[in-house]
Amino acid sequence: MSNASQNLPDDPAFLKAMIAALQAENAKMSATLLAHDQLIQTLRLRIAKLKKQVFGKSSEKIEREIQQLELALEDLLIAASENSTRSIDEADEVAASTDAQKQTVTRRRPRVSDKAVRERKELDPGSCCPACGGELRLVGEDVSEILDMIAAQMKVIEVARLKKSCRCCEKMVQLPAPSRPIPGSMAGAGLLAYI
Structure with missing residues (x-):
């Protein structure tokens, strides 16, 4: 020493x-x-x-x-x-x-430490309404979390699906959530492969 x-x-x-x-x-x-x-x-x-x-x-x-x-x-x-x-x-x-x-306690999702590495991915439906071509405006977002393992390091991937509405036809537009290896689970493909 x-x-x-x-x-x-x-x-x-x-x-x-x-x-x-x-x-x-x-x-x-x-x-x-x-x-x-x-x-x-x-x-x-x-x-x-x-x-x-x-x-x-x-x-x-x-x-x-x-x-x-x-x-x-x-x-x-x-x-x-x-x-x-x-x-x-x-x-x-x-x-x-x-x-x-x-x-x-009733069933709930496990809490992931705030110290865990986080990555945010935004799924944006664009700026034009697919129905009428009008301009979309941001109304809100749905956020879900996927716990994934990347090179022996835990990382939370936050998937934010932006909600937008058309000013012309007042239609709500949002991209579908990405599929998961196990429906309803927080575990990502990398974590499941590691386990």
């Missing part, structure tokens, strides 16, 4: 730049770890729910799905343990406490 500190330059501006780069890299790694933790908790909840349903009509399908989810969870736990200082026991305690909290 002392040997490494002797190799550092004496220029304060260069040292500040090095510190800023290290802080940015640390923030990126923290966001990735947080996203992994959230995904692990989601998979644990899903496995617990499926284990409760295992004695129903289609129990063979559920058992196969449980096995697949447990494999994915195992891979994520290995990746998280390599990158995290938190032990698996602490993660189990956190998951157990969130299990009790989430069982009382």
Whole structure:
């Protein structure tokens, strides 16, 4: 450690730049770890729910799905343990406490950290009405989120579908939402491929 500190330059501006780069890299790694933790908790909840349903009509399908989810969870736990200082026991305690909290709450979408990298894509229907050719004006937008994995980095792609209305015929125009690999899911194709 002392040997490494002797190799550092004496220029304060260069040292500040090095510190800023290290802080940015640390923030990126923290966001990735947080996203992994959230995904692990989601998979644990899903496995617990499926284990409760295992004695129903289609129990063979559920058992196969449980096995697949447990494999994915195992891979994520290995990746998280390599990158995290938190032990698996602490993660189990956190998951157990969130299990009790989430069982009382109705189904809702998982919250993604505000620190996660976000990308916004706007689907604009244009400036001319397809029905009459009149000028369109912006009325609002519908925003949905897709959680995707890009080169081992979690990123939220925000898809904003702009709503416009024609001044001539008062028709509302909006492009359709892009299709998803799993309908109603936040997971993108890259994340599903990674899992």
